[in-house]
Amino acid sequence: MSGLLFSAKNLSVSFHSTRGNVEALRKADVDVAVGESVAIVGESGSGKTTLLRAGLGLVAPSAGSIMLLGSELSECESRELILLRRRCGYIPQDPFGCVPPTLNALDAASEPIRIADRGNRGKAQEKARSLLVELGLDDPALWKERVRLSLSGGQRQRVSIARALSLDPEFLLADEPASMQDAANRAEVMTILRHRARQGMGLLMATHDLPLAAAFADRVAVMYRGAVVETGPSGRLVENPLHPYSMALIAAIPGIGKEIKPPQPAREWPFGGCSFAPRCPFRTDRCREAPLLSPVSPSRSVACWNAREPGR
C-alpha cells in the first residue's frame, strides 16, 4: 500500500437540512497511486464534488477513513492539515468563484507560492508566467488584466489550474477541470494534467464527461447516488461496462452515427437495497439487498449482483 497517495475507505458523508439528512457519499472506496490518474464519473448530484472536498478534509466524513499522502485525515490537527493541503493542488468547480477577482491574472496564479512562502515575488511571478504560457495564456497583456474585468470563463479556469499547479503538487484534485474550455482547449488542458500525472503526480478528477475520462484517465470510478458502483481501467470500462448504470451513461453519450439513448425512467421499487434498482432494466429480487463493490477481475470491481454472470 506504500504507493498510494490517496485512499478513501468506506467513506460516508451526510448533510443535514430541515428536511432530513442527505447522504452525499455512501461507503465510497477510491484509491489513487503515485503517477496514476483516476476519474470519478457520474451525473450531477452523485457525490463527485463531495468526495474531492472530503479528500482534502474540507468536509468531515460521518463514517469511513481517508488517507492523504500517508496521513490519516481524522488524526490530523489543523496545522498538519494545512501543510498536507499545501502538498496538494485543488481545482474547484467554479472558476468564477475561486480566482480572486481583484487580482490580475499573474498575481492570482502566483499567490499560492507567496502564501506558502516558497519564493519571493519575482520568483513566484516567473513560475506563474511559465505556467500561464504552458496553459495557453501566452499574451503578456492578459497577465496584467484584472481577472474580474477581462477574463472569460475558460481563461479564469486556466488561471485556476495554474494556481493549483503553482506549488508542484504531489496530488491534484480537479473538479471538472476542463468544463469551461472549448473542444480544442479541453484536450490541451487535459494533456497538461495527464503529463504531470505521468511524471509522478497523482490525479483525482471529477467529471460527468465519460469520453473525456476515458481519453485522459488511467482508471475510472463510476459513482451513482454517493456510491462507487464500478471501477476499472478506463478503456476497458468504456468498451465493456459491467454495471447497468455505466451502460446507461455510455448509451447517453452523443457520437457520430450514434443515437443518444436516454435511460429508462424510474419504476416503482419500494424495497430499498440497490440504489440503482428503480432505474435498472436488469433488476431481480436479489437487488432488494444492496450489493457491495466487489472485485470481478484483478483490475475491475462492480457493485451489482448480476455483474458476474457472463453474456448479459
Add this chain to the structure above:
Amino acid sequence: MITMRDLSITYRTAARSVPAVRSVSLDIPRGRITAVVGESGGGKSSLVYGILRLLPPGTVLSGSVDFDGMELTRADEEEMREFRWKKAALVTQGAMNSLTPVLTVGYQVAEVLRVRLGIPGDEARERAVELLAMTNLPAGYAGKYPHELSGGEKQRAVISMAVSCSPDLLIADEPTSALDVITQAEVIATLVRMVREKGMGLLLVTHDLPLALSTCDEMAVMHEGRLVERGTPSQIVASPSHDHTRRLLSAFGLMARTGS
C-alpha cells in the same frame, strides 16, 4: 419554412463596429432538425437573436429572413411580438433559471397560454398539466415550485412552455450545455420527440459537435460569423470541406475515439 439570405449582423458601440454574422444564407425546413455548430464567439447566438429580432438597439441587420412569406428583417415590433412564441419559440441554456421562483411550474406554463392565446384560467391550467406530461413531467409537477425540480426537469418544463403555443419553429440555443450526459439525453430525447410528433422545425445551436452529429438531420458550421460548411452529419464527417470543420472534428475525434 425559413429562408435566410445574406444575413449580416453588426454590433455597434461608440468606439467601433463588430461584425457578428457575415452574409449567412441558410434554410430551416419544417419537421427537420437543423443544427448550427461552432465555437464560442462564432456568431451562433447572434444568428438566433437575429431571427427573433432580440438584438440590442443600434445593431445593424441586413439581408433577408423570410418566414413563410413574412419578411422578419422588416417586420415591426407588434408583428414580432406575435411571431415570438406563436411562430417561433426559444429555449436557452439558462432557460431553467428563467423560471420565476415564487410561482408553481404549472402556473407559469398556464400563464403563457392565457397571455398569448387568451385561453381562460381553468382550461389553461388543464392544458398546462397535459403539456408538462408531454415532456415526461407527471401530473404532480404542475403544483411544484422550480426549486423542487432538478436542472433537467426545469429544462423540460421550459420546453413544454416553448411548445405550448404550437410554434412552427423551436429554437434551442445550447439547451443542454449546463446538464450532465444522462440529463442531456433525456432533454434531447424530449426535444426530438416534440419535433417528430408536432412536425415542428428545430434549430439546435450548440458548440457540441458530437451532440449535433447524433441529433440533427442537417448541420451548418459557423466560424468567425460565416457559414463555412453545410451538409448532413454523414456528409460532413466523411468529407469536411473547410479547415475549421476538420479542426473541430479532430478536436472531438481525440475524445470520441475511445468514447464511442
